Amino acid sequence: SFHPQRRETRSTCCYCGVGCGVIITTEGQQIVDVKGDPEHPANFGRLCTKGSTLHLTAKLDARALYPELRLSRDLPRTRVSWDTALDHVVERFAEIINTHGPDAVAFYISGQLLTEDYYVFNKLAKGLIGTNNVDTNSRLCMSSAVAGYKATLGADAPPACYEDIDHTQCLFIAGSNTAFAHPIVFRRIEDAKAKNPDMKMVVVDPRRTDTAQLADLHLAILPGTDVALFNGLLHVMLWEGLLDMAYIRNHTEGFEALKETVREYTPKMVADICGVPEADIIQAAKWFGAGPTLSMYCMGLNQSIHGTEKNAALINLHLATGQIGKPGAGPFSLTGQPNAMGGREVGGMANLLSGHRDLANAEHRAEVARLWGVPDVPATPGKTAVEMFEAVKNGEIKAIWIACTNPAHSMPDLNNVLASLQQAELVVLQDAFNNTDSNVYADVFLPASTWGEKEGTVTNSERRITRVQPAAPKPGEARHDWEAVVDFAHRLAQKLGKPDTLFNYPNTETIFNEHRESTRGRDLDITGLSYQILETRGPQQWPFKSGASQGEARLYTDGVFQKPGGKAHFVSAVYKPTADKPDARHPFRLLTGRLRDQWHGMSRTGTLAQLYNHVEEPVVSMHADDMQRRQISEGDIVKLSNKRGELIIKVQQSDEVKPAELFIPMHWGSQFMHGLGVNVLMPPAFDKTSKQPELKHTAVKIEKL
Ligand code: SF4
Structure with missing residues (x-):
């Protein structure tokens, strides 16, 4: 009406x-x-x-409405003005920077920030303060995908697009419960399958998830054995003559070494390592080789101490079969968070720089310094997520500013992270909600705007940039994340006696335009885009070069890659086990994942009754054989433990998990259950290249209470 x-x-x-x-x-x-x-x-x-x-x-219950401050840990925080809050942070940051150097402060930000927010945080740390200590929860999410792309294709750019789902003949999903984590992509998969009954769907997942239940072939591998499986598929394809030798010759390098590596990965050996039948491995290889093959993958590959190699071993299959750069084919990492892509584009991480540049590259540092008009960008790599909280704990980092994320819930080895937050001299928390597990650790709380109020841009999994417009005003005294950063940066520049020229941004469009300029000539070049184009012509994919009428749906259509000589690189990797291995005392493998109707730490979804209809409470899923052997019944309360902590939780019988495997969703935290969430048990071990921690797997003991 x-x-x-x-x-x-x-x-x-x-x-x-x-x-x-x-x-x-x-x-x-x-x-x-x-x-x-x-x-x-x-x-x-x-x-x-x-x-x-x-x-x-979009209601006010859990919203933070005004800044708060406490001058000492034994006092409660009290309401203060923005001036008081920011001046206090400026005082403390300046004091710490002047006494201990710029690397004694850090920013831990979020893949849920908009691109413009991300850009100014990154510039504040690297351009004004002079530290690379800016990392994000995207480190827990997509950094192995980034490292996998760069090692093989030369750039952090997903080559495929959603439309490829409609053109593929073999959809190969690995380590992704798409039905729950990316439901609208899954609807598209269901439609494509219904329209094209010949399309084959292979799902690689230790669990029989909703996604796996739609598959023509479910490879229920033992956790962490993905590299062995991918090498085994290549072995079969080589043997069966399913490789595109002309593509390998013309567009790649490193195949001979890879061939040597996969020689021993016979179907028999791979079946033994992965715990799946030989015939299924051969069948999957035949479907993959026939193509066109689109693979979709997510945390099952990324959240692993061998995440980079898992990503690369899967991309190897696309390169060796020429299944890339054409309709219906290519490797396609599904981004976990709404704007992890945008964060990577502006280089808002400890080892990256604006416009997909690398911190380790002196020329890239010089380019960014020129763009920003600063003498230099520091060369020392910043601390990545796990390292950052470790450095806070040991006193190397004294002040940490956390924005739009909840590390007291989402980091691995939570007891250690909580100890670290307690140890910090200053914790600044910028968030829209006041119900997160991290809230109690904040000395200064800055209220932020959120969905429906913010404005800027985001980039989704298929490199598509959408303009985000505000529909409602910010509540109370909340500020946009970028506004708080810009205000702080002006004050800090003055306090440190530095020229106050870096943050002249009257609005988000001026930030976007500077970011756009930083992409000129890079793989993600968006010099042909503007707010106006995004508003009038709708969301666009990058690259979108100056003068172009549209972005590019697919990358590498010409077989030229972002590597020296234009050739993609095969990465030879051998199978290595998970960080934690089951033993006599900890015989169960505990896996984590998502529910359909909850998101991250539930600060938003956990406030809605109807989102509990699907799953109403935290439970550990357990196989009937294990329950019988241990005389555990449905609804019994058990204690799961290992050297890092313990978790008390109700048991639910499930045929989604195999015997000796357990599953707990990652969403529930201390706000919604007794004790800390499942990450209290997860190891802080991380991939040596991507620095992404193994949040998917650990080994635990189980006791009935
Ligand atoms: Fe789309 Fe949002 Fe659902 Fe993701 S969570 S599939 S973005 S509606």
Whole structure:
């Protein structure tokens, strides 16, 4: 019905990397409805349960409305003005920087920030303060995908797009419960399968997930054995003559070494390592080789101490069969968070620089310094997520500013992270919600705007940039993340006696335009884009060069890669086991993953009753044989433990897990269950290249209480 103050605003869903477009309805200043944007190429009007209830989360209950400060840990925080809060942080940061150097402060930010927010945080750390200690929760999410792409294809650029789902003949999903984690992509897969019954779907996952249940072939490998499987597939394809030798010759290097490596990965050996039948390995190899093959992968590959090698070993299969750069073919990492891609584009991580540049590259540092008008960008790599909290714990980092993320829930080895937050001299927390596990550790709390209020841009899994427009005003005294950073940067520059010239941003568009300039001539060149184009012509994929009429749907269509000589590189990797191995005392492998209707630490989804209809409480899933052997019944309470901590939780019988394997969703934290969430048990061990920790797997003991 007509309402005089009813407005519609285009934005995106803030939950996952699918990046669905939404249209938000506002009455007066209140968000009252949300629907899928029928014109957005990520979802064509569809939304999943989480996205379609977004408007119900736009209420004030758990929102933080004003800044708070405490001058000592034994005092409660009290309400203060923004001036008081920011001046206090400036004082403390300046004092620490002047006494201990710039590397004694750090920023831990988020793949949920918009690209413009990300850009100014990165510039604040690297351009103004002079430290590379800026890392993000994307380190826990996509950094192995980044490292895998760079090692093989030469650039952090997913080559495929969603439309490839409609053209593929073999969809190879590895380490992704797409049905739950990326539901709208999964709807598209279901449609494609219904339209094309000949399309084959292979799912590699230790669990029989909803995704695996739709597969023509489910390879329920033992946790962490992906590299052995991928090498085995290559071995079979080599033997069966399924490789594209002309493509290998013309567009790649390193094949001879890889051939040597996979020689021993016979179906028999791989079947033994992975715990799947030889015939299934051969079948999967034949379907993959026939193509066109699109592989989709996520945390099952990334959150591993061998995440980079797992990614590379899968990309090897695409290169060796020429299944890349053509419709329906290519490796396609599904981004976990809504804007992990945008964060990578602006280089908002400890080892990256703006425009997909590398911190380790002196010329790249000089280019960014020129762009920013600063003498230099520091060369010393910053601390990555796990290292950062370790450095806070040992006193190397004294002040940490956390924005839009909840490390007291999402980091591995939580007891250690909590000890680290207690040890810090100063914790600044910038968040829209005041119900997160990290909240109690904050000395200074800065209230932020959130979904429906923010403006800027985001990039989804298929390199598509969408303009995010504000539908409602910020509540209370909340500020946009970028605004708080810019205000702080002006004050800090003055305090440190540095020229205050770096943060002249009256709005997000000026930040976007500077970021755009930083991409000139790079693989993600977006010099042909503007806010106006995004608003009038809708979301666009990068690269989108100056003068182009549209972005590129697929990369590497010409077989030229971002490596020296234009040739992609095969990475030879051998199978290595998980960080924690089951033993007599810890005989169970504990796996983690997502639920369909919850998101991350539930600060938003956990406030809605209807999102508990799917799964109403935290449980550990256990196989019936194990329950019988241990005389455990459905609903019994058990204690899971290892050297890092313990977790008390209810048991649910499930045929999704195999005997000797357990599963707990990652969402529940101390706000929603007794004790800390499942990450209290997870190891802080990380991949040596990507520095991504192994949040997917550990070994535990189980005791009935
Ligand atoms: Fe939001 Fe992801 Fe669901 Fe789309 S699939 S509506 S982006 S949570």
